Amino acid sequence: MTLDAAWAERWMRRSAADMHAAREELTELDRRIGDGDHGVNMDRGFAAVASRLDDEAVPPRETVAQVLRLVATTLMSTVGGASGPLYGTAFLHAARVTNRADLDGAGVVALVEAAAEGITSRGRAVPGDKTMVDAWAPAVEAAERAADGGDAVEVLRAAAAAAADGAAATVPMIATKGRASYLGPRSAGTEDPGARSTAMLLAAAVAAAGAD
Amino acid sequence: MTVDVGLVLVAHSAPMAQGTADLARQMAPDVVIRCAAGDEDGGLGTSLDRVQDALADALGTVDGVVVLADLGSAALVVEAAFELDPALARRARLVSAPFVEGAVAAAVTAQQGAAPDAVAESAEAAVHSIGPSPVLELVESSADDSPAPAGTHASGETVQAPGAPTSGAADEATATAQIRNKLGLHARPAALLARSVADLGVPVTVDGADASSVLALMSLGTVAGQRVTVAARGTDAAGAVDVVVGMIEGGFGEE
Incomplete structure (x- = not known):
């Protein structure tokens, strides 16, 4: 499987379908510890991404970077709340390091690192704050480890698995960033919706590579 | 006086942003304020x-x-806009300030013709206007950094240093005034007074606080009936003191 622009587009269409299916689940998580709009926001944002990919007026994409840049600007404009600028910045920074026809293992590592760096530079959260960083940080570590001898899809799969574990690990955490932090200890017991959607996003990247 | 600095209020609720803009415009009618x-x-x-x-x-x-x-998340959206267009970031800055108090303080400072730095500082210092004990030192130090009041760009209006050779001798004047307003020099009278003092172009203090600074005046925590000392130094200091005493004793049109 080649991780090229066509893969990146399949990744985004798959994400749109997954976000739509998980709309209620994400919204319910966010209702417990946030403002209750994460599912709606992610569904709206990725639906807009899918429709831009289908738009004949948008020039065809030849590199992974071109797809990711389109995703970045669309998410920033259409996803409300903190997730729009956070995911938008993640894809924007990822686009800077993926300006090539297809990605090898090191290319996937660079993508995941740049996306995670975008999230942390924008949101200034650190692991343990009960945010999407708790999914992205382990994904980066796992991708870097897997890159030692692994091919692109193996790197991606390792990153996605680590993100899922990282998201699950946010359940007992007490939020210290964003509106969930106002809940203090009452934020414990619920998975962070942003970490959950991050895990979903990376799982969709693996599925789009036909390796799930 | 030229007002060169505007405000953009980024909020989750349109009525809240609009209401904040209305509140700020009441004291700063010439400042460009846009809501997103x-x-x-x-x-x-x-x-x-x-x-x-x-x-x-x-x-x-x-x-x-x-x-x-x-x-x-509103701050994150602003930072994303700056990242997408670095040219914006050179002319606009996001401040770490309480929304309502910061907007009012920034607008009043901008109304006085202040530079972007001073407008931003006044917004950030506004947090000290909330809470039981204002941190006077911080407010005063930020007031010290603000530019000379009004009109330093026009030669005829430049603030006179004490003793500067001019047609009218630079002098000093002091008088006392009694606070009439039930709530003391709260936001509205403080804004009116600060604006007038800035227009006078003469440094005036009320009980030692810079009378061209809304926050410094509010931080005095004055109450009705209290006597304050008004002092000025510079050209026609006596005239400036008269104006300020007159405004304070006039009660700013309130009960």
Whole structure:
């Protein structure tokens, strides 16, 4: 499987379908510890991404970077709340390091690192704050480890698995960033919706590579 | 006086942003204030497009913009707009300030013709206007940094240093005035007084506080019936003191 622009587009269409299916689940998580709009926001944002990919007026994409840049600007404009600028910045920074026809293992590592760096530079959260960083940080570590001898899809799969574990690990955490932090200890017991959607996003990247 | 700095208010709620803008305009009628509030559908939320439009609109009129955001995610949207267009970031800055108090303080400072730095500082210092014991030192030190009041760009209006050779001798004057307002020199009278003092172009203090600074005046915590000392130094100091004493004793049109 080649991780090229066509893969990146399949990744985004798959994400749109997954976000739509998980709309209620994400919204319910966010209702417990946030403002209750994460599912709606992610569904709206990725639906807009899918429709831009289908738009004949948008020039065809030849590199992974071109797809990711389109995703970045669309998410920033259409996803409300903190997730729009956070995911938008993640894809924007990822686009800077993926300006090539297809990605090898090191290319996937660079993508995941740049996306995670975008999230942390924008949101200034650190692991343990009960945010999407708790999914992205382990994904980066796992991708870097897997890159030692692994091919692109193996790197991606390792990153996605680590993100899922990282998201699950946010359940007992007490939020210290964003509106969930106002809940203090009452934020414990619920998975962070942003970490959950991050895990979903990376799982969709693996599925789009036909390796799930 | 030219007002070169505008405000952009980025909020999750359009009525809240609009209400804050109204409040700020009451004391700063000439300041360009644009709101970017609510999501694309008019619901609660923030929108990158609205933020970009408001920034472009304000910067079409004024040289610099100070941006206030109501919640963390509003600040993230502003930073994303700056990242997408670095040219914006050179002319606009996001301040770490309480939304309502910061907007009012920034607007009043901008109304006095202050530079972007001073407008931003006044917004950030506004946090000290909330709470039981204002941190007077911080407010005063930020007031010290603000530019000379009003009109330093026009030679005829330049603030006179004490003793500067002029046609009228630079002098000093002091008088006392009794506070009439039930709530003391609260936001509205403080703003009116600060604006007038800035227009006078003569440094005036009330009980040692810079009378051209709204926050410094409010931080005095004055109460009705209290006597304060008004002092001025510079050309026609006595005239400036008369004006300020007259305003304080006049009660600013309140009961």
